Amino acid sequence: MSEIIKVGMADLKTCVSPDGITTLGLGSCVGIALRDPVTRVGGLAHIMLPDSTAIRNSQQNIAKFADTGIEELVRRMESLGARRSRIVAKIAGGATMFSFQGRPNTMQVGDRNVEATKQKLSQMGIPLLAEDTGANYGRTVVFYPENGDFYIKAVGKSETVI
Amino acid sequence: MDVLREIGNIGAGNAMTALSQMLNCKVDMRVPQVKLLGFSEVGALMGGEEQIMVGVFLAVEGDITGSMMFLVEQKSAKHLINKIMMGMASEGDEFNEMELSAMKEVGNIITGAYLNSLSMLTNLKIYPSPPELTVDMAGAILSVPAIEFGILGDNILLIQSQFFDETQIDGYFILIPDLDSYGKILSSLGMAV
Numbered sequence: 357m358s359e360i361i362k363v364g365m366a367d368l369k370t371c372v373s374p375d376g377i378t379t380l381g382l383g384s385c386v387g388i389a390l391r392d393p394v395t396r397v398g399g400l401a402h403i404m405l406p407d408s409t410a411i412r413n414s415q416q417n418i419a420k421f422a423d424t425g426i427e428e429l430v431r432r433m434e435s436l437g438a439r440r441s442r443i444v445a446k447i448a449g450g451a452t453m454f455s456f457q458g459r460p461n462t463m464q465v466g467d468r469n470v471e472a473t474k475q476k477l478s479q480m481g482i483p484l485l486a487e488d489t490g491a492n493y494g495r496t497v498v499f500y501p502e503n504g505d506f507y508i509k510a511v512g513k514s515e516t517v518i
Numbered sequence: 519m520d521v522l523r524e525i526g527n528i529g530a531g532n533a534m535t536a537l538s539q540m541l542n543c544k545v546d547m548r549v550p551q552v553k554l555l556g557f558s559e560v561g562a563l564m565g566g567e568e569q570i571m572v573g574v575f576l577a578v579e580g581d582i583t584g585s586m587m588f589l590v591e592q593k594s595a596k597h598l599i600n601k602i603m604m605g606m607a608s609e610g611d612e613f614n615e616m617e618l619s620a621m622k623e624v625g626n627i628i629t630g631a632y633l634n635s636l637s638m639l640t641n642l643k644i645y646p647s648p649p650e651l652t653v654d655m656a657g658a659i660l661s662v663p664a665i666e667f668g669i670l671g672d673n674i675l676l677i678q679s680q681f682f683d684e685t686q687i688d689g690y691f692i693l694i695p696d697l698d699s700y701g702k703i704l705s706s707l708g709m710a711v
Binding site: 385494 | 557558561566567568570573575650652653654655656657658659660661662664665668669671672
């Protein structure tokens, strides 16, 4: 029996096929789904902020940030037998929920989360296969390490798979 | 926490008085609950991250800066709108343009009354921006205040207020002061920072 593992906000978990992994209601946060296609070890991180180095006391929750979250997820996948050189990524989220959300210092935090995520992935040599990011609505995602399917649901829209 | 609870209590009380005047009916209110919650607990409180909510969000300027959010569950929002529109709201859970506009006005009045009492208590000037409104999953709407709180820590401070006309309505207030505004609020209330 396969199950669906749930990841909360500012949280990350690994997942091995045939199980799936999900996070609900991504807004400006970004969901980062990683997978090693050979071992079918996967994982999902639900990050809130782009950069741990920009914040004091950032060590409390490394799953909160794009940079430390991706590193930790890869580390945990490796301990389950994934190989870094084979890991690929798909991402979703990073919406701007309210149009004036950008007060100067928080300008488009959704966009900044997506940018930081891409930067970290490329720095670690992890190819980004697909994304569904930006716009102004929330997303629920489900990821299957079995085949890499990444399902995306939004209010009032039909489900898509990338 | 006690001070914040008291501010929440008074703020939510004033907001309900304003709502009662707007709806022209009696609105009863329970004592508001002030809760400091982990990020994943907030969605659960509102009936799950995928619960569809109406979120009203506005920026705050003046002596303190930051933002404020008011959330109400979709069905409750529809109920409020229907009252304001004298029973002329559309069927179903969806909102049309006029209903969204009416809801924005409700949000404006409720948050305005809340901020007004905060301003009176602290003697600080607080100017709210016009509100923005969205209808979406609770988790997605909450990501906005959660990210602001996330810069400081791993919890979110939320005021839950239950009120009744003939049905029970759960509303949630989230005040999101910028870092240096916290100190201003506390010191204006005579508390050491």
